[in-house]
Amino acid sequence: MFSADKWIYAFTGLVILILIGMLTGAWRIILYPYLFIIGIGVLLGLWQQLKRKPQLIWVPVSITVLYLILYVWLDVLSLHSPTGGSTLVFGMVPTTALFFLGIWPIAILVSLLYGLTFSSHSDSMQGE
């Protein structure tokens, strides 16, 4: 019997936090819950495969953890200055370098993980 209830409730709880963040104008209460929502989205996408291979849980967990680490790093780096200082990293200020060389490529990494974990094993309707 399929049941993603608890994850939908967790998703909803995080969306409530995001709504609170929007009403109070607190960007961290929008961003950080959302990083967990990304993980839940990936988890729900992998649901069928997770039942056969529970060890695949590392996929949603590592995506969330990676995003969290990079965004916390960006947050800390930009606490005193939006540029994180004037030193150039690959020709960019530190925060811009972290954003465009660290956070941006993760989206492509998530797409790659979709391809690598993809399975059409359960597709009983395939080819119909």
Next chain:
Amino acid sequence: MQTTIVIIAVLYLLVCVLIGIWATRRTKSSSDFYIAGRNLGMFVMAIAAFSSIQSGFGMVGGTGLTLSGGLGFAAGIMVAAPLGFALAWFLVGKRIWKLGALGEVYTLGDIMEKRYSSKAARGWMGVAVVLGVIGYLGTQVQAMGVIMNTIFGVSPNVGAVIGLAILAFYCIGGGMVAGVYTDLFQGVLMAIVSIIAFFLAIDAGGGIPHMTETLYSSKPLLASPYGSYPILSIVCWFFLFSLGAAGQPHFITKFLMIKDTKHLKWGAFTAGLAYVMTTFLVIGIGLCALVLKIQGKFPAVKSPDDTLTAFLTEFTPPVIAGLVIAGLLAAIMSTGSSFVTLGAASLIRDIPKAFHQEVKRELFWSRVAVAALLVVSTLFALYMDTLVALLGVFGWGTFASAIFPPVVLGLVWEKATKQGAVASIAVSLLANFVLEVGAKYGFKPLPPGIINGAFAFTLAILVFVAVSLLTQSSVKKLDRQLLEVIEG
């Protein structure tokens, strides 16, 4: 405009016409017209999905907004979109395909009726899509007029009519077959010219370190990833444009068009990578134009939207300028072709079926509807600017909030109900309209920086879950096939 640029633009339009003729011969049924005969491979589908998402707004507007305020727009929207491709593939890729295998599922309305066994859910979805399509098409018509005016020197109105006539030619005849194959041609063109334009822009700006130093010395914020945009807006954009991607009708209906699930495997990666390539154009030219402006070397532009064409004509060789301008036309036309077919599907299939009416000779009337939608959108865009602006608010935010809860959450959550679906669509339409139109007249209840569409999106998700939980007594046991779809 130089002859080289005109020749390249004419050649581009000619290729679109030829694809249209080929596609018209291949279009023999409603299935061909709406979902390209459910016969697409990975590459065609993925590039069509990416190019329908990358619109004139992203490329022309994005470059202008980077000139105006630095990287914030790119950091919020253009970084989010590739993640959106991945999330959409994970969440609904296989589920929508499987649902499509259950019968004649060509449209979002069909998906709604299959999932909820509800004509009301189908009808509400049809209304949301038609409103959004007319607004989006209106803005595409206006953008088309501006670009055709730049290329051929004709008035924007005449330019819009010429561009729309070509769009009409291939969409009326070839429907989605023409749509996806022109998208393929247009998407590849956009991705390649974007990379070339990026390197030319970096060169014109004196290299990345020099550009950063110029921005930093002018105003440190301009060298940061946020630019001068409020971080609240960037975070809202990130949330709305990544998660909300799975609620864009012109994107997720592409999952119905794949011939086999195995073609899903590398689609997200292909689409995401192609989108990233086009982002380089926006970032490169936008930042270079900003650096040149600070140095007093960039020509004055009437509006930030003119940044891209001003850069191309002043700082790149004519062949490159021609290719990039053709790429811009491609961005506009690929989005327009997807929308016009979706709108026709809602008018001819979804809304009548919601009232228990079935249109006979569906293919013929769909073609008539495409023509009618293009005429209406053109008339609105040319003569009713205010109405287009109002309908234009039914953009990304409205589609995300009207479609994500009932379609995406509905396909992953067994307890979703038709009441939840209808309530969330109604709330999303109302919230977006009130907030966006209200904002034009000074009604701004949200903290500064919060994006209205993102707020409506959260509201719609919560209404969907809450109403679904409150109406559990009305839930009928789902059949085995639908449960398999929901299981993923």
